[in-house]
Structure formats: C-alpha cells, structure tokens
Amino acid sequence: MVAHPAQINENDDAASVMQRIRKMIGTGAMSNALTIRPARSEDDDAIWAILEPTFRAGETYPIPRDISRSEALGYWHTPGHSVFVAERDGRIVGTYYMKANNRGGGAHVANCGYMVAAGAMGGGIARAMCTHSLDEARARGFTAMQFNFVIASNERAVKLWQACGFEIVGTLPGAFLHPSRRAVDAYVMFRTL
Amino acid sequence: MVAHPAQINENDDAASVMQRIRKMIGTGAMSNALTIRPARSEDDDAIWAILEPTFRAGETYPIPRDISRSEALGYWHTPGHSVFVAERDGRIVGTYYMKANNRGGGAHVANCGYMVAAGAMGGGIARAMCTHSLDEARARGFTAMQFNFVIASNERAVKLWQACGFEIVGTLPGAFLHPSRRAVDAYVMFRTL
Numbered sequence: 001m002v003a004h005p006a007q008i009n010e011n012d013d014a015a016s017v018m019q020r021i022r023k024m025i026g027t028g029a030m031s032n033a034l035t036i037r038p039a040r041s042e043d044d045d046a047i048w049a050i051l052e053p054t055f056r057a058g059e060t061y062p063i064p065r066d067i068s069r070s071e072a073l074g075y076w077h078t079p080g081h082s083v084f085v086a087e088r089d090g091r092i093v094g095t096y097y098m099k100a101n102n103r104g105g106g107a108h109v110a111n112c113g114y115m116v117a118a119g120a121m122g123g124g125i126a127r128a129m130c131t132h133s134l135d136e137a138r139a140r141g142f143t144a145m146q147f148n149f150v151i152a153s154n155e156r157a158v159k160l161w162q163a164c165g166f167e168i169v170g171t172l173p174g175a176f177l178h179p180s181r182r183a184v185d186a187y188v189m190f191r192t193l
Numbered sequence: 194m195v196a197h198p199a200q201i202n203e204n205d206d207a208a209s210v211m212q213r214i215r216k217m218i219g220t221g222a223m224s225n226a227l228t229i230r231p232a233r234s235e236d237d238d239a240i241w242a243i244l245e246p247t248f249r250a251g252e253t254y255p256i257p258r259d260i261s262r263s264e265a266l267g268y269w270h271t272p273g274h275s276v277f278v279a280e281r282d283g284r285i286v287g288t289y290y291m292k293a294n295n296r297g298g299g300a301h302v303a304n305c306g307y308m309v310a311a312g313a314m315g316g317g318i319a320r321a322m323c324t325h326s327l328d329e330a331r332a333r334g335f336t337a338m339q340f341n342f343v344i345a346s347n348e349r350a351v352k353l354w355q356a357c358g359f360e361i362v363g364t365l366p367g368a369f370l371h372p373s374r375r376a377v378d379a380y381v382m383f384r385t386l
Contacts, residue, residue, distance in 0.1 A: 106370075173385075179298070
C-alpha cells in the first residue's frame with residue numbers, strides 16, 4: 001500500500017516534506033480550496049466569461065439572450081448589488097451578487113443571484129457561494145433571503161436551494177418562456193436566516 | 194316623489210334641460226366620469242401629491258418612508274415604466290405604472306403599481322385603473338400580470354385584486370415590516386390575460 005502523498009511520518013526530514021508539499025501544490029492535489037471574495041473591477045472579464053454562456057443559453061435567467069457585455073456587467077453590478085467571486089487555483093469559477101430584495105419595510109430580506117462557470121459545474125461551487133451568501137447576509141443584518149424567479153426546469157438549482165434551506169413559497173404559472181418556447185413555471189423561494 | 198334631476202321628460206324644453214345639465218355638472222352630480230390617460234411631465238406635482246402620503250405612511254409599499262420627491266418620482270417613472278393618471282373633474286385622483294416584470298424569457302408578464310389619492314379612496318378608482326391596465330397589458334401583448342409584493346395587511350387591496358381576477362400564488366412570510374414594527378406577510382398575486 002502506497003502512503004498518501006500528504007501523509008507525514010515522524011522520521012521524515014523537513015526538506016523532503018516541503019518538497020512533497022510543493023509537488024502536491026504543483027499537481028493540484030491540494031488545490032481545490034475555494035476562495036470567495038468581493039469582486040474587483042479587474043474581475044470583469046472573468047465575470048463576463050461566466051455570464052455570457054449562461055445568458056446566451058437563456059435557460060435559467062429572465063435576461064435577453066443577446067444581451068451585450070456592457071449591459072450584462074451593468075446588470076450584475078447594478079447599484080445596490082454587492083458582487084462576489086469564487087476563485088479556485090487563481091481562476092474565477094463562480095460569481096454571485098447580493099442585494100436587498102426591497103426597500104423600506106422590505107429591506108430586511110436579501111436577494112442573490114449565482115452563476116458558476118460552464119466548465120466548473122457540479123463541483124460544489126454554487127453550494128459554497130450560497131453558504132457564503134447566507135453568512136454574509138446575516139452579517140449585514142438581513143433576517144431572510146428570497147429568490148424571486150427560480151425556473152422550475154432548472155431542477156438542479158431548485159434541489160440545491162432546497163438543500164440550502166429554501167422553501168418554495170410561490171409558483172408563478174408559465175412565467176418563463178424557455179428557449180424551447182415551452183412555458184415553464186418559476187418558483188419564489190424563501191428562507192429565514 | 195321628487196323626479197331625479199337627470200330625468201328628462203318629453204314635455205321639457207331644451208333650454209331647461211341644458212340648465213339642469215349645467216347645474217348638475219356644477220354640483221358634481223354628473224362629474225364621476227373617470228379618464229385614464231398616459232401621464233405627462235406636467236402631472237408630476239399631482240402624482241407626487243398622491244405618492245407622498247402613501248410613502249410617508251409606509252403601510253403598503255416597500256419604499257423608505259422618508260423618500261424625497263425627486264427620488265419618489267424617479268421611482269414611479271423608472272425607465273421602462275409607462276405611467277398613467279386617472280382624472281376626474283380635471284383633478285388627478287390616481288396613478289399607476291406598468292412595466293414588464295422581467296426581461297428575456299419573463300418579458301410576457303406585466304407588473305403594475307397603483308395608487309389612489311388619499312381623499313378619493315373607495316370611489317372605484319383603483320378598480321378602474323386595474324381594469325384599464327389589464328386592457329393596456331393585453332394590447333401590448335402581455336399574456337399575464339403579476340404583483341410581486343401585496344402586503345397582507347392591506348386587505349382592501351388584496352380583495353380588490355382578487356375581484357379583478359388575481360390569485361395569491363405565493364406567500365412571503367414576514368417579508369414586510371409594517372410601521373407598527375409587526376412583521377406581516379406579503380403575497381405574490383398573478384393572473385393570465
């Protein structure tokens with residue numbers, strides 16, 4: 001049985017341990033840590049690289065499929081939005097925005113939109129961003145979070161948000177015209193914080 | 194039994210009929226015709242006179258109670274909103290906006306916000322504006338209308354929208370902090386056109 005490369009034994013010398021650590025970092029064996037941080041202006045290219053295929057597909061957001069780069073980034077960075085990015089190995093693999101869903105008497109409920117890079121789906125990035133956003137929302141004093149328009153055919157998202165504690169509190173019948181031109185329902189999802 | 198002032202008998206002469214009509218118009222007896230038309234820039238004072246007490250009360254819209262005139266008018270006239278006014282006797286007694294509730298695959302669902310002048314409540318103005326908006330939405334090609342945030346304690350509005358064919362399709366628990374600081378539910382209401 002071959003020892004796991006990360007295993008350190010009591011008779012290993014420091015130099016060989018360091019060498020193995022460097023090797024692991026180099027091969028990616030220790031590189032799956034996800035960092036979520038506020039977006040900076042220099043992240044716009046990476047954010048657009050995530051937004052573009054999703055908006056072009058038109059299956060998950062009620063946004064025009066032919067939206068331009070500047071309009072899409074303007075939407076993602078709408079005044080009042082806080083934008084975050086998820087970084088892995090120095091590459092931005094996801095982004096989300098947070099905002100108050102309403103003002104005045106509705107300002108205690110947060111709203112977020114999340115997006116994962118096309119090639120990075122299924123790696124827990126959306127879940128990590130959601131968890132991060134729930135903590136961030138609590139820290140900002142929000143006491144609930146609401147998603148206004150979760151498209152029912154996006155079953156993966158619906159299940160993930162349910163796993164993150166959200167409930168379907170409303171169903172908007174046929175409120176989304178999928179690119180197949182099939183009218184599908186959209187869900188309103190909600191959870192307290 | 195006194196004849197109704199609007200009654201015209203076969204032996205009335207035209208002059209006396211006209212005199213009575215003028216008198217009725219003067220006293221308001223025939224003055225309940227409501228005209229609903231697109232707002233013009235010179236209507237802003239009248240619109241603000243309607244918005245201000247409603248926003249200050251903070252009981253029906255999730256808008257800051259201390260919103261300024263310019264910010265409130267900017268909100269009502271948000272780009273993409275079509276604003277209408279309801280006029281009676283040359284006085285603006287109500288206003289509403291219409292917009293697409295979403296873009297892209299959600300652009301077939303309209304959204305409206307209605308407001309009636311404080312002194313003109315209970316006169317059928319909200320119902321008339323809603324009926325007008327449903328016709329207007331159909332004419333614009335919308336196939337459904339959605340209200341995103343009808344505050345449950347605003348029972349009069351909830352009942353009126355139900356009478357206008359809307360159904361409660363979602364309940365947002367405690368999503369509105371009423372000025373009494375009581376958290377009340379908000380409803381998502383929807384109807385097809």
